[in-house]
Amino acid sequence: MKRIFLLVVIAVTSIFSSKAEEGMLIPSIVKAFESDMQAMGMRLSAEDIYDVNNSSIKDAIIHFGGGCTAELVSSQGLLLTNHHCGYSQIQSHSSLENDYLKYGFWAKDKSKELPNPGLTASRVVRIEDVTATVLFDTEGMSDQERYAKIQRVIDKLIQDAELGTHYTAKIKAFNYGNDYYMIVKETFKDVRLVGTPPNSIGKFGGDTDNWVWPRHTGDFSVFRIYADKNNQPSDYNESNGPYIPLHFLPVSMKKRTPGEFTMIYGFPGTTEQHLSSGNLKYIMDQERPARIKMREKSLSVIDASMRSSDLLRIKYASKQARIANGWKKWIGQLGGLKTVDAIQIKLNREKEYNDMAATKPEWREKYGMSISEMNALVEQYKQADFGYSMAIEYLYVGPELFGRAREMNKFLSNYTTFIENGTLDAEIEKQISGAKVFFKDYDEATDKRIFELLTKEYVKQMGDGPIPSMLDNNSAIDLADCIYKKSILTNEVRFMKFMDKLGNKSFSHLKNKDLGFMLWADADANFMNNVIPDVRVYKSSMDGLLKTYVAGKFEMFPDVKHWPDANSTMRITYGKLEGSAPHDGMQYTEHTTIDGIITKNNSGNPDYELLPRMRELATAKDYGDYAQDGELWVCFTGSNHTTGGNSGSPVLDADGNLLGLNFDRSWESTMSDFMFDSDRCRNITVDIRYVLWVMDRYSGAKHIVDEMKLVR
Ligand code: ARG
Ligand code: GLU
Numbered sequence: 001m002k003r004i005f006l007l008v009v010i011a012v013t014s015i016f017s018s019k020a021e022e023g024m025l026i027p028s029i030v031k032a033f034e035s036d037m038q039a040m041g042m043r044l045s046a047e048d049i050y051d052v053n054n055s056s057i058k059d060a061i062i063h064f065g066g067g068c069t070a071e072l073v074s075s076q077g078l079l080l081t082n083h084h085c086g087y088s089q090i091q092s093h094s095s096l097e098n099d100y101l102k103y104g105f106w107a108k109d110k111s112k113e114l115p116n117p118g119l120t121a122s123r124v125v126r127i128e129d130v131t132a133t134v135l136f137d138t139e140g141m142s143d144q145e146r147y148a149k150i151q152r153v154i155d156k157l158i159q160d161a162e163l164g165t166h167y168t169a170k171i172k173a174f175n176y177g178n179d180y181y182m183i184v185k186e187t188f189k190d191v192r193l194v195g196t197p198p199n200s201i202g203k204f205g206g207d208t209d210n211w212v213w214p215r216h217t218g219d220f221s222v223f224r225i226y227a228d229k230n231n232q233p234s235d236y237n238e239s240n241g242p243y244i245p246l247h248f249l250p251v252s253m254k255k256r257t258p259g260e261f262t263m264i265y266g267f268p269g270t271t272e273q274h275l276s277s278g279n280l281k282y283i284m285d286q287e288r289p290a291r292i293k294m295r296e297k298s299l300s301v302i303d304a305s306m307r308s309s310d311l312l313r314i315k316y317a318s319k320q321a322r323i324a325n326g327w328k329k330w331i332g333q334l335g336g337l338k339t340v341d342a343i344q345i346k347l348n349r350e351k352e353y354n355d356m357a358a359t360k361p362e363w364r365e366k367y368g369m370s371i372s373e374m375n376a377l378v379e380q381y382k383q384a385d386f387g388y389s390m391a392i393e394y395l396y397v398g399p400e401l402f403g404r405a406r407e408m409n410k411f412l413s414n415y416t417t418f419i420e421n422g423t424l425d426a427e428i429e430k431q432i433s434g435a436k437v438f439f440k441d442y443d444e445a446t447d448k449r450i451f452e453l454l455t456k457e458y459v460k461q462m463g464d465g466p467i468p469s470m471l472d473n474n475s476a477i478d479l480a481d482c483i484y485k486k487s488i489l490t491n492e493v494r495f496m497k498f499m500d501k502l503g504n505k506s507f508s509h510l511k512n513k514d515l516g517f518m519l520w521a522d523a524d525a526n527f528m529n530n531v532i533p534d535v536r537v538y539k540s541s542m543d544g545l546l547k548t549y550v551a552g553k554f555e556m557f558p559d560v561k562h563w564p565d566a567n568s569t570m571r572i573t574y575g576k577l578e579g580s581a582p583h584d585g586m587q588y589t590e591h592t593t594i595d596g597i598i599t600k601n602n603s604g605n606p607d608y609e610l611l612p613r614m615r616e617l618a619t620a621k622d623y624g625d626y627a628q629d630g631e632l633w634v635c636f637t638g639s640n641h642t643t644g645g646n647s648g649s650p651v652l653d654a655d656g657n658l659l660g661l662n663f664d665r666s667w668e669s670t671m672s673d674f675m676f677d678s679d680r681c682r683n684i685t686v687d688i689r690y691v692l693w694v695m696d697r698y699s700g701a702k703h704i705v706d707e708m709k710l711v712r
């Protein structure tokens with residue numbers, strides 16, 4: 001009797017228990033949350049949100065380029081996503097003559113829409129729980145046996161699902177292998193740019209405002225999906241027509257009210273809610289600070305270059321945004337986690353978990369050790385993990401020399417195969433055109449400076465850890481001078497000359513004399529031999545422990561709302577349109593208006609630069625019918641649990657109408673990748689009425705607005 005009472009009390013007051021807003025749900029099982037969502041104001045049914053046999057909201061949600069989310073908003077394949085999601089496409093169409101970054105771009109009609117080779121847009125056809133099939137009869141097997149068996153079953157299921165269709169199927173582990181879902185997708189490959197606002201709207205606030213509330217960014221761009229005559233995916237072809245979607249989102253012109261229900265549908269990338277206290281501590285004390293340092297160095301160089309000329313500004317715009325984005329997010333995460341004392345919260349939860357496990361011999365046996373084992377594993381492998389993170393920052397985010405070397409290495413390794421297949425000439429052409437694209441956005445002096453600073457920092461951070469043998473404390477500057485004077489990887493003219501005289505002699509020179517290539521080969525070998533093997537063991541052992549730990553949560557705390565960590569699959573999150581009070585004595589209102597754009601512009605910070613038209617329209621209060629109570633809303637916040645990948649996701653109202661596009665979180669919220677706090681975590685949305693205003697009043701692209709279905 002006493003025990004039952006105790007259990008009930010714990011279930012009700014457990015610190016695991018989360019408020020309604022936490023979590024990212026799998027759409028195919030949204031039925032389980034339907035009543036909770038309806039209690040918060042939603043008027044849709046689970047079937048309106050996700051259905052396999054009939055069209056549903058799901059069919060309007062698009063995975064954009066594999067990293068962002070987008071949504072269909074017209075019967076002619078019109079697609080909205082964030083400006084920063086379409087940024088590399090916008091940038092690649094830009095030049096000094098056609099500076100779309102600076103002035104924006106709007107196709108006058110469909111024939112002027114711009115193709116984007118390589119860009120994809122995928123729709124989810126269905127999501128199937130295949131856990132029972134995948135895990136069938138794997139109990140009691142050794143890890144290796146089980147892994148092999150699971151892989152065989154997965155391959156077969158995928159093969160069957162794809163048979164006779166143009167779909168692709170993938171099976172992903174959820175909850176660290178406690179569950180498996182198959183996701184079947186239809187992928188479109190002809191996706192054209194329809195329009196974009198200028199950077200002074202789409203990126204208004206730049207890095208100053210990135211991850212920050214109050215916010216005034218018109219972070220949207222417009223694309224269109226094209227399909228063949230049968231409305232099916234096809235490579236780019238002039239004769240393709242606009243894709244006719246199964247569902248597109250109506251756009252809400254209705255008055256917004258604080259407290260109203262909001263729901264976000266999209267493709268969140270990664271969350272790590274289950275990290276043990278020791279793991280979180282390592283990340284907060286060592287891993288994140290070092291990565292932040294590395295990026296501070298490269299950003300100091302890139303920012304200075306970009307300020308020095310318009311040409312460099314255009315060349316480095318996209319790269320700078322990518323590097324700065326992670327850098328600033330991490331700073332916010334550390335701040336948030338420290339403020340709420342995340343480590344102490346973790347320790348309390350771990351104690352609660354262990355205490356619960358101690359209440360039954362069976363639980364003690366299964367779950368009693370999982371937390372201490374996770375913490376011990378972190379201690380054992382954190383140096384390896386650190387070496388991995390540093391190598392990513394140095395070799396993949398740092399100087400671009402290394403990316404060129406990887407490309408060349410791939411080419412050389414396949415050289416004889418190309419000859420045997422008779423494809424050598426075509427491959428050489430590919431290398432040359434690829435290099436042209438690369439060097440268009442590259443500056444030798446900038447890369448050299450990045451190389452110098454990051455090499456030094458990398459060596460320093462690694463301390464006694466494994467580094468490439470060519471590097472030591474003092475080699476950075478000398479190496480930089482030699483490499484950037486002679487290497488074929490760092491200069492377009494030298495590279496083209498090299499491609500002109502391919503053969504054993506030049507290959508041997510590259511491998512034995514080109515210090516740039518040699519350093520990369522050295523670093524790559526160090527990475528592959530001294531870092532990766534340990535990290536593999538670490539990750540797979542940790543996944544195994546997490547699987548048990550999470551199973552324990554399910555079993556011992558059945559009344560808590562559990563949700564699987566984000567893994568780039570389609571999810572739903574719901575909450576309210578609301579502000580927050582993340583700091584003592586400070587209240588964030590839930591929306592911003594165009595007036596704030598002008599106030600920020602008055603500050604003189606170049607991140608708030610405007611083109612004259614914005615001031616003209618704002619001064620004239622020319623809001624069309626996009627205003628609410630005389631105000632033109634720009635952005636609003638909500639308590640929806642989102643992460644990277646949710647960019648561009650539709651924010652829907654209680655009836656499934658589009659309220660706006662999710663594009664960011666407040667700085668205080670970025671900790672939600674590790675721990676969601678419903679009092680402080682807020683996602684940031686650009687109001688769709690501002691988006692329409694920019695199209696219609698600002699850009700004279702009313703024809704795009706007219707394509708959409710507005711509900712009043
Ligand atoms: N922070 C947002 C996201 O994670 C927006 C990034 C783009 N904006 C920028 N100023 N870099 O992707
Ligand atoms: N801007 C992010 C993205 O590109 C979304 C913001 C977040 O991480 O919540 O997905």
